[in-house]
Amino acid sequence: MPKTLFDKVWDSHVVHQIKEGPDVLFIDRHMIHEVTSPVAFLGLKNRNINVLYPERTFATADHNTPTLNQHLPVQDPLSANQLETLERNALEHQISYWGLGHEKNGIVHVVGPEYGITLPGATMVCGDSHTSTHGAFGAIAFGIGTSEVEMVLASQCIMQPKPKKMRITITGQLQNGVSPKDVALFIISQLTTSGATGYFVEYAGEVFESMSMEGRMTVCNLSIEMGARGGMIAPDQKTFEYIKGREFTPQGVAWDKAMAYWSTLTSDSDAVFDKEITFDGSRIEPMITYGTNPGMGTGITKKIPNASSVEGAQTTYQKSLDYMGYHEGETLLGKKIDYVFLGSCTNGRIEDFRAFTELVKGRQRAKHVTAWLVPGSHKVLNAIKKEGLFDTLTQAGFELREPGCSACLAMNDDKIPAGKYAVSTSNRNFEGRQGPGSRTLLASPTVAAAAAVTGKVTDPRELMNT
């Protein structure tokens, strides 16, 4: 029977099938962080059991860490306790642990690929919904809850019903100034935040084929924002080149064996998807969101849609616009911006810093804009310095922070104040996501850069031509 890429990876990881029930799925690699793991370890302790395969779990501290003065003790006692708990649990169970200040430390979904933890054809989970990021490598990767973290620690398996399959094909070529983030925001604006619930998505077509690995990660990262469990892209030469020789990538004979498996990882030409959607990539513009969910996005030159034209959210549409202080039919161009956040597992990789720097080069940060530039990992931070981006950014009036999730979820001190507007390269514009009362406009690093130098919502293409 013809199979999709997703079927191939899923089916080869089913340890046991329960009639009319979920599949017992073997998990190759598991990542944990300080926020969603402590109660799982407590569960193991209460049951008096150990981690079954500690070598398959990797721990990093990211959600709750400061992005300034990481060499000093963490001030908030609750955060400090959570970080210490992670360290203690990792040590006790012999799990690799990359804590604050460690050279490999960074956001889970940034460090996973950097060190070859993420592999094609693997199953990967983490107690964070943006685990879908790793699907860029042709892995089945998705976010889980703490009970499931405990399951994976205890048994290296979780129990999941197999999702339905959707393929999103984007044909053609992207316009100049349009980035992977725009592609993702565009898809979500078309599908809504629940349009892919119950599905696992495969992204296909020329746009994804010609996209860099970083770009593919950005797109797969945002799969969850349309409700999908995850998204994946068939591995190709670019994928193999990226992973080759990384610390946890198979080496030697193991590599050859793995390659034999990986080379089978494409959807069969006659495989059937439960749903197929196609878009023309050349019609996508730089995107920006105007509301309080990632589906409320539009081309940057367009007007905020009228409620009547928005499907499935009528009762909350007005509430959402009121929260943002915007009105139907307004244009976003020219709206004042107070903060810019470049970072997160969506856009905190080196390519994102390159794109941001490229646009601010030779310009100056707008005086009233506070910009938080937070690399996704130490590796990214080092590359920023090595490539000379750091100097360019400094000349343009920007400062860099230390790696972590930062204002993506504002668990640490990086909170956007109530009522202030932030253009953010992260993934969620929910009410209060970036701090109580904060107002978030999601966009690409290039759009964020344009806002950072002009102090208002600006079409980056206008700055690119000059």
Place this chain on the structure above:
Amino acid sequence: MAYDKFTVLNSTAVPLPIENVDTDQIIPARFLKATERVGFGDNLFRDWRYKQDGTPKPDFVLNQGKYHGKILVGGKNFGSGSSREHAAWAVYDYGFRCVISSFFADIFRNNCLNIGVLPVQVSPEFLAEIFNAIKSNPQTELEVNLGNQTVSLLKSGTTESFHINPYKKENLQNGYDDIDYLLNLKEDIKGFAQNTPL
């Protein structure tokens, strides 16, 4: 973590007719700093429920004495966003045992099932009827019968059946969790692990 068995629930309900209620609203990130599963109910819907100075917002449904019960009724696409199980813990800890909506986000639904909160998906029409019934009479009683897989408005007698995976149903009826099941499969899992290519 073990939880109470779920069989039949008769209760009034709290209405929250808002779509796309995301997990950041159910429990904001700044309340995720605990290392134990205690006290999350206090911060359920924190920023909708309280002003920044900590005083209750009188408009919010949980602050209106007239609505109470063990059932939370939410608008379409309930629980979207983050995978934080803390959202389900907060719902449970506040005292809800069941959430009714016309559509749930996947991870939230799973998390609920794993901790003993029953997510019940009904048709948009029935959801509207439930909201109307509660609005006109906050004392409206609902019955959620897991064995029969039905949810009813007791006064009008309107009933709709809902779907649940038989395995999960049995777990909820008995208060079992998946880890018990997985630990029994350990030898199979070890055998499987030896033959994985990665």
